[in-house]
Amino acid sequence: MTWLTKITPDLSSRRARAAFANAGELHRLLIGLASTHLGEERMPSPRQHTGLLFRVDEGRSGPVLLAQSHDRLDLTRVGDGIGEAAERDLSSFLDGLEKGREVRYRLAAAPSKRLGKSEKNAERLGDRARAGVHAYTRPLYGADAEQWWRDRAGRHGLDLREVLSTGLGPALDQGGSGRRGVRLHMTRFDGHAVVSDPEAVRRAVVEGVGRGKSFGCGMLSLAPAEW
Incomplete structure (x- = not known):
């Protein structure tokens, strides 16, 4: 399966601004949301294993984070202060x-x-x-x-x-x-x-x-x- 997750940050939040500070921080945020599919053993390429890709687009009211993955991200780990999240399955379209x-x-x-x-x-x-x-x-x-x-x-x-x-x-x-x-x-x-x-x-x-x-x-x- 292929899932698309959209995160709209609340830029009044210090935590959201820190997460969106650079691409490295966003990568670490998303790996954390995908970590439930990684198991307990450390692996050489967690991004490749989870199929994680992402891009920041400019929406009408500011930046929007789009993330793609093999499995659903654990949005309960987003926590307070990041923003709103939504998801959909791309499999039928593909x-x-x-x-x-x-x-x-x-x-x-x-x-x-x-x-x-x-x-x-x-x-x-x-x-x-x-x-x-x-x-x-x-x-x-x-x-x-x-x-x-x-x-x-x-x-x-x-x-x-x-x-x-x-x-x-x-x-x-x-x-x-x-x-x-x-x-x-x-x-x-x-x-x-x-x-x-x-x-x-x-x-x-x-x-x-x-x-x-x-x-x-x-x-x-x-x-x-x-x-």
Whole structure:
């Protein structure tokens, strides 16, 4: 199954503002809501195990958190001071996708180009060559970012008819406790597409697209074109 959860934060609450401070905090909040499906033993990739993807959209009155997961999140763990939550099962919509169906889509992603490991590439990115790094990545913007999405959309079963791209603020995690901080440059893609491979589309929705899935990137949302 595939569940979509919508959390509308109460930004007058200090707890909600702290949770929405950056992508890392949101990831930790959602992993906590999904933890009932993780068992007691620690696992290497809890996000992948729970199918957790998320994105922050701007609603009419402020930010809205959309989270997708294999199982229902335990909303009793949201507690007081975060905001209102609602959920629905996407399984029937995804199962009903057929070749030739027109859909609307939204994807917030971190388009990038993978570069080899070298001192020159590190300098080009304003970084230092680091031990243990096998490759560096360069963020893509504008037309390059749109081409990145066009290339992947075809492989993920979508024939794009329209692409509108919007540069977003970076996805951030401050790091700490010996962890390196994260900063991913995000672009949102909106438009219309025709389903060319229903199974590939379903897999892209469930698994996500691109990198940075633990930091609010990669969640592909679809809706009937007539909505």
